[in-house]
Amino acid sequence: MTRIPVFVGIDVSKDRLDVALRPMSDHWAVANQDADIATLVARLRHHAPTLIVLEATGGLELPLTGELAAAGLPVVVVNPRQVRDFAKATGRLAKTDTLDAAVLAQFAEAVRPALRPLPDAETQALSALLTRRRQLIEMCTAEKNRLGSALPPVHRGIRTHIAWLDRRLAEIDEDLAHTIRESPLWREKDDLLQSTPGVGPVLARTLLASLPELGTLTHKQIAALVGVAPLNRDSGTFRGTRRVWGGRAHVRAVLYMSALAASRFNPVIRTFYQRLCAAGKAKKVALTACMRKLLTILNAILKHQTPWTLPFSHSS
Structure with missing residues (x-):
């Protein structure tokens, strides 16, 4: 007798886990704590699901994801925007925890996102440090903006806070540098990435923590994953302007700053950028192309374990 594939969606919140199964339309909820997670994992193992889908929720999903993976269950953490777009496309406009779990199960059944290796504890720790770094930068920028429009009585307090944020x-x-240097594998990859002109420690560490697929995919796949591959916007006889969107926005933001530096100091990227500008491309378009080219070069460097050299030739 053929076993029916079972698909599971789990909506994760701080205090509760809502679970939905398809195609049997079963659903229940448990507390988001260790004992209940262990019971949930055992119950799901009994169902032998084909796929379990969770949304990325800023780290709340990590304990459950780790337990599911340790139990050998096929679990995928997906971008929440993909799931909301799917929900809208299927006419589900209401939003509750129970409905969200049902949508995740339906998404698992219909889309079947590919399984990817989950980050280990070291990678999660590095990612947490990078996330905190971004938060500190955002707070510092906000305080500096406030300082420009604030009245004199509060200037001292704002400057004190900015100084604390800078420290x-x-x-x-320092913590990031220490974490990288403590791992021989990361240290080697960090050195390879930073051998490229225009690539500094921030981009190298961001790629290590947030783009572990770098060096394992083709140049087209890695560009699409980050969101720097131009996508067509055509319909009938209409031919729209190709644009980049989606992907990992925080990686793309750091890559933009590195491409900006590389367009001045990296001979390959600089020549490429100047050629595009001379051909009439807008500077923003040319810089986006430089981001894609720089990412392609870094992908090839890690794939072939070869540091930057001139002339540099890359392969997919």
Whole structure:
């Protein structure tokens, strides 16, 4: 007798886990704590699901994801925007925890996102440091903006807070450097990435923590994953302007700054950028192309374990 494939969606919140199964339309909820997670994992193992889908929820999903993976269950963490777009496309406009779990199960059944290796504890720790670094930078930028429009009585307090944020940012950078240097594998990859002109420690560490697929995919796949591959916007006889969107926005933001530096100091990227501008391309379009080219080069460097050299030739 053929076993029916079972698809599971789990909506994760701080205090509760809502679970939905398809195609049997079963659903229940448990507390988001260790004992209940263990019971949930055992119950799901009994169902032998084909796929379990969770949304990325800023780290709340990590304990459950780790337990599911340790139990050998096929679990995927997906971008929440993909799921909301899917829900809208299927006419589900209401949003509750129970409905969200049902949508996740339906998404698992219909889309079947590919399984990817989950980050280990070291990678999660590095990612947490990078996330905190971004938060500190955002807070520092906000305080500097406030300082420009604030009245004199509050200037001292704002400057004190900015100084504290700068010190904490320096400490985070030290922690990141120490974490990288403690791992021989990461240290080797970090050295390879930073051998490229225009690539500094921030981009190298961001790629290590947030783009572990770098060096394992083709140049087209890695560009699409980050969101720097131009996508067509055509319909009938209409031919729209190709645009980049989606992907991992925080990686793309750091890559943009590195491409900006590389367009001045990396001979390959600089020549490429100047050629595009000379051909009439807008500077923003040319810089986006430089982001894609720089990412392609870094992908090839890690794939072939070869540091930057001139002339540099890359392969997919």
